[in-house]
Amino acid sequence: MPELPEVETIVRSLRPHLRGAVIRDVAAPGGRLRHPVDVEALRLACRGQAIAELRRRAKYILVELSSGTVLVLHLGMTGAFRVVPSAAPAATHERVVWILEDGRSWRFMDPRRFGSVQVCTSLGADGLPAALAGLGPEPLEAGFDGEYLYRRTRGRDRPIKNHIMDQAEVVGVGNIYASEALFRAGISPRRRCGTLSRKALDRLADAIREVLTEAIAAGGTTIDDFRDVDGSEGHFTTNLQVYGRQGQDCLRCGRPGGIRRLVQAGRSTYCCPRCQR
DNA sequence: ATATTCCCCTGGAAGC
DNA sequence: TGCTTCCAGGGGAATA
Numbered sequence: 001m002p003e004l005p006e007v008e009t010i011v012r013s014l015r016p017h018l019r020g021a022v023i024r025d026v027a028a029p030g031g032r033l034r035h036p037v038d039v040e041a042l043r044l045a046c047r048g049q050a051i052a053e054l055r056r057r058a059k060y061i062l063v064e065l066s067s068g069t070v071l072v073l074h075l076g077m078t079g080a081f082r083v084v085p086s087a088a089p090a091a092t093h094e095r096v097v098w099i100l101e102d103g104r105s106w107r108f109m110d111p112r113r114f115g116s117v118q119v120c121t122s123l124g125a126d127g128l129p130a131a132l133a134g135l136g137p138e139p140l141e142a143g144f145d146g147e148y149l150y151r152r153t154r155g156r157d158r159p160i161k162n163h164i165m166d167q168a169e170v171v172g173v174g175n176i177y178a179s180e181a182l183f184r185a186g187i188s189p190r191r192r193c194g195t196l197s198r199k200a201l202d203r204l205a206d207a208i209r210e211v212l213t214e215a216i217a218a219g220g221t222t223i224d225d226f227r228d229v230d231g232s233e234g235h236f237t238t239n240l241q242v243y244g245r246q247g248q249d250c251l252r253c254g255r256p257g258g259i260r261r262l263v264q265a266g267r268s269t270y271c272c273p274r275c276q277r
Numbered sequence: 278a279t280a281t282t283c284c285c286c287t288g289g290a291a292g293c
Numbered sequence: 294t295g296c297t298t299c300c301a302g303g304g305g306a307a308t309a
Contacts, residue, residue: 003302034285034304059303077303078287093287112286114303158280167304174302223302224289243302265281268300 002059002075004139004172005215006226006234010081011056013229014106017083018051022101023065030095034076034116037096045069045119046098057128058135058171062120069119072129076114078225082107111225136169139208144170146202153193153201160196161189162265164208173208176221176243179270181207183242183252188276189262189269214239242270250275 002010023046028039049065056062063071073079087105090097096117098106108117120129137143152169153160161182164173173181182189184207187200196204220226220234223244227233241251242259250258250272258272 006302074303076286077301110286111288112301112303114286116304156279162280165303176302221302226302266283267302 002077002079002220002226003174003177004056004059004212005177005218005236006220007056007059007061007075007172008216009220009228009234010075011054011061014061014081014083015054017229018054018063018106020050021104021106022050023047023098024101025099027090027097027099028095028117029090029097030093030110031113033095033110033113034074035118037117038119041119042071042096042117045071057132058138058167059174060132062129070123070129072116072118072120072131073108074116076110076112076116078112079108079110079115080225080227081229082109082231083229135167135171137171139170139172139205139212144205144209146198146205149201149205150196150198153196156194157192159189159264160187160191160193160204161269163193164204165267170208172212175267175269176223176240177208177211177215179243180211180241183271183276184211186276188273189264189271191277242272244270246270 026039026042026046028037049067051063052066053064059074061073083104083106085104087099093109093111094107095110096108122130124130124133153163161178163169165178185203187204215221215236218234218236219228221236222233245259246261247257248259249256252275255274258274259270260273262269
């Protein structure tokens with residue numbers, strides 16, 4: 001569910017609620033997530049600590065505590081947060097609850113348990129968790145452009161869609177925005193990445209930055225589960241040009257029923273075969 | 278090394 | 294109504 005724009009939306013929403021708040025205690029009422037939730041390590045790290053800052057790296061949320069310890073959170077496919085006025089009893093699918101000194105509670109729900117909540121045990125030289133060291137560049141920061149994509153795709157053979165969803169190449173692009181960016185760039189998702197010209201990859205880098213920026217401005221995309229911290233939906237859904245539109249008319253060339261759905265690496269891809277080569 | 282497949286888990290929608 | 298099948302925004306381990 002959450003790709004870069006959704007995670008960014010959530011971090012921006014959480015920040016004013018949580019920055020400066022002091023954690024009284026942590027509970028893990030919901031059993032294991034992707035990894036077992038080490039509630040003792042969480043308590044040790046969090047009790048009595050203020051939340052100094054919240055940041056996003058790739059699709060991870062980093063919670064920096066006043067002690068310098070960092071919590072590493074991931075939403076998986078169905079993770080969501082709420083901040084509520086009291087320490088209410090656990091709701092359905094609630095996995096981790098932080099009780100704050102001011103009486104509020106910060107709650108993580110995740111029906112499918114693909115998310116994760118971990119205490120970072122070692123920081124790299126860049127101040128980021130060492131466990132995130134293998135991630136590629138942020139697409140909205142310097143260092144990501146057509147030249148970079150060109151360099152990283154020479155001699156590689158996989159489909160370009162799989163390549164841009166590889167978090168070691170560029171972070172934050174998931175299944176929705178991969179299809180959307182390739183449509184905007186006029187590139188077939190099945191094209192072998194090593195065969196793309198520098199010019200085409202310039203267009204693709206621009207398209208990725210453009211679609212992510214627009215989606216952040218719209219508060220993300222809600223297909224089914226995604227909700228902001230206040231429960232609201234993302235508005236970018238209405239701007240999707242291909243995702244979920246199989247059998248509908250292409251918005252660029254107008255071909256009736258022009259949008260196709262295909263499967264790559266077990267994930268749905270949407271494209272217009274006439275517009276994307 | 279590189280690329281693809283499978284699996285984790287739960288719920289909703291669609292098909293019969 | 295009820296049962297079965299398919300599908301889902303992610304990521305990582307296990308295979309080719």
